[in-house]
Structures are given as C-alpha cells and as structure tokens.
Amino acid sequence: MTVRRAENTLEILEYFARRLSPATAAEIAEELGWPRSSTFKLVGTMAAKGYLYEPRPRGGYYPSPRWLDLAERVTRSDPVPNELHAFVRTLVRETGETSLIAAMAGDQAIFLDVQESSQPVRYTTSIGSQVPIYASSAGRALMAQMSRDERQRLYRRLTFETFSPTTPDSAEAVEAELAAGKERGFHQSNAEYTPDLAGVSLPLPYRGQRLSAVVVGPVSRCLDRRSAIAAIIAKQIAMLDHLQE
Template identity: 25%
Template sequence: MRDPQAEPSDLIRSVSRALRVLEAVGQSERGLTVKQVARRCQLTVATTYHLVRTLAYEGYVIRREDGTYVVGLEVADRFRELVVAFRGPAVVTETLRRAAAETGYSHQLARFVGNRPTITAVAEGPRSPYVDDLIPGFDDGAHALAMGKALLATLSAEQRARFLKESGMPAYTPQTITSGEAFEADLAAGERRGMQIEINQYRNGLACAAVLAVNDRDPERRVVLQCALPAGELMTSARIVRTRLLSTAANLADALKD
C-alpha cells in the first residue's frame, strides 16, 4: 500500500496512473475491459483508454479478441532482467546449484530490497517440498520464513517492530508466529542456535533454515542463505543442515566480496 505522506512533490501523474492500470490488469486472471480498468483505478474511461493504448503499444498489455486486456510479454522481459540483476556473479549461481545438488534441498539467497526481506536467487533441489512462492522477487512472509528472520535479526528491536507493524503478521498456518513478543523470543532462540529456522510456519510440511552469509553496515548489502526442506528432516538433522549452510555461506561471502 502506498503511503500518501511519502508522495514526492514532483510525482508524474500520468506515469503513476499507467502503473496503476498495469497493476489492475496484472491482478485479473481473466483480463479486463477498459471500463473495468477505469472503475478499478478510479479513472475516467477516456483517460484509461489512452493509458491502455499506450501500454499496449509498448507491449506491456495485450488486447484480446473479446476486448479485454491482459499482461504483455514486456512484463516477463522486465522480470527476467530483474532476476539477472538480483542473481549477482555467475559463481553465486554455481555455488547455490552445487549446494542444492549435494543436499537435495532448494537453496535461496535473500537480502533487503526497499527495506523488505526479498529472495534474490534460487536453486531448486529435488528433496524439498515445492513452494511456488519462493522465487526471486518474493518479499512476503518475512516473519514466517527463516530468511526473513535472519535478515530482521540484523535490525534493532525498534526497527523490527516498525517493520512488523507496517507489513503485518498474517497466520499462514496454525504454527505461524503472529505476535511481536513471540517473534522476538524466536529470534533470540535462533541466535543461540546459530541458525534461524521455521517449521510448518509458512506452509505445512515445509521447514526452512537460514544463516547470515554477508553482514554489512548497509542493510541492503546484507545477504542471507536459506535452504528449504521437509519439516521432519530439519527436526532430525538440524546440526548437519547448519554445518552445510555455514560452509556454503562462507563460499558465497567470498564470491560476493566485490
């Protein structure tokens, strides 16, 4: 949700409106007509028509035969560029892939992007439960995922409280931590353990473990390594998981020095 208080004085309204139109079209599974877009974006039909025509010309939306508009392929191109920018040096990708191949577990890198814990690179492992959310660009559920906990643990208690208040703590499962006090206790336990974990907090049957790979005074340069595995396996193999994560994190730290 946009903060009206943070609106820049030089905001270009037409650009803002075009992005709202693109968001509305992207959120619709069946596509939208110009009138439907106008209603959802609270714009006039005439204004919406010109915005949609421009977005269609640029390839960001596509007009179908029934008159509805859907997201265009240019959006996919921008997403691929984002993934490449997030991924970093090729050695980072190879390190993640090697860890996934050796353990069978999916591995993810995460860092703060716009003050939000965000997954920036992924290597899938065949033994991990498949979760379609955990892809580059995913920035939800920080309180319920180990990568979010590991990044939030680098902030002050006041900064964490502010983040959790703004983002909320929705219950993804009955095991999700939904109070700030319980969250602080969970982070403290992770610090003592030397590894932040979650078991069945984001998805039933899923567990995640995470360690800090790169620490830095600049929050945006802090990097966390997470692996996802079946919940039962983390409960029986936590020490092995931690040892492997720390080893991989050290390799990543070397690759990311520059």
C-alpha cells in the first residue's frame, strides 16, 4: 500500500531528475497528468519547506540544494560501505553479469547497489528498484536469514501473484524453494518474475544487516552457469573483512 501524497512528492523529484530544468506548477500538472489544484498545493508546500525554489522570478521551480545537503548527510552513514561497493564491482568482473546487493523493504527486495554488465544483452536495473521477495532469488536469500516464525508472519501479509509458470505461488512453494536452496548452497531463479532472466543469490549477513548478494543475466548465458556463478559469489563473500561484525 502506498500513500499518494508521499508518492507524488517523490514523483516530482524524479520528474526534475528527468527534466533538468525549472518548471512551473502548471507544467508539472500537465506533464504528470495531475489535477492543477492539488499540484499547486503540493508545489507550494515543497517551496515553503525549502525543497523547491525559483531560480528566476516567475521562471518556474527547481529542487533546492536542501536535497543535496540531506542526501550527503545520509550518505555519510551509508549502510552500504565502500567494501560492499567494491564487492559488487568484483562480482561483475568475475561473472560478466549484472550484480547487486539487495535488502528487505516490506514484502519486496530492494536493490541497494547495482553494477551492470558490459554485455550488449544484459539485465538492466537501478538502485532503488524492487522485486517481490518471494518471486526472486534475491528475495529468497533474504528470507533464508529469517526465522520460520518471521517468515510465517510475512506470508500472512503476502499476495502470491503468479508472474510466470515458474513463480512460487504459495507459502508452501516458497518454503520448498528455500529448502532446495539450503540443500544446494545457493538460491536461484529462472524467469519467475522477469522473463528470460536467471538469477543466483547468496545470503550476505553483513554487520548485523540482512542482505543478499545477487548475480542476474539472460537465461541463455546464465541458466547452465548458476552453480559456477554461485561459487564465485561465495568466494567473494568469504573474502569480506567484516562479514559478521
């Protein structure tokens, strides 16, 4: 469930990230397809709070440096330190496929760091993207770090949507996938959420955080390489300095 006002605020920031120039409230409303009255109120509120300003009189609004100030302060306490950024870059280099770190965000797995493959055909995604926690190797490597009671509470609030014939569609099916992952030593996926993609993931319990290390690529390249990719991920995890701190 999303809160529409909060969602709209974030959409305005994303809008300016695409536009890269000032815009009036009327332009924002037109381009985003929003009612003019509510758009004017939201833009006025953001300006009053110091998050938007007018670079030139009547020349439209633009995000103020306050966003950057807040972002820099948050980044100084980044839960994804340089060691993990380097870890993801190494995975890309060693596997040749898009690599990332995921964490839990409600009933989704959210990508905290992404390094795309240089292959012409590759998995393309971005930091902040999310996938269903039950229908992805990234998510199940996170669920594997939960107790059974925690997972049961999670299942009670999940809606098991079927995205493809390989999507686990019930708590029992997810538990079976988790058991299989424990047996083989890694979690895997085959087009269960995104068509034509194969994923490999291992739990990454880093400094008390529940994270997962993930490598994803086209089925044509990755399906038969999943064991080899998992061995590369496991080797790199073992080399992290502060895994259990």
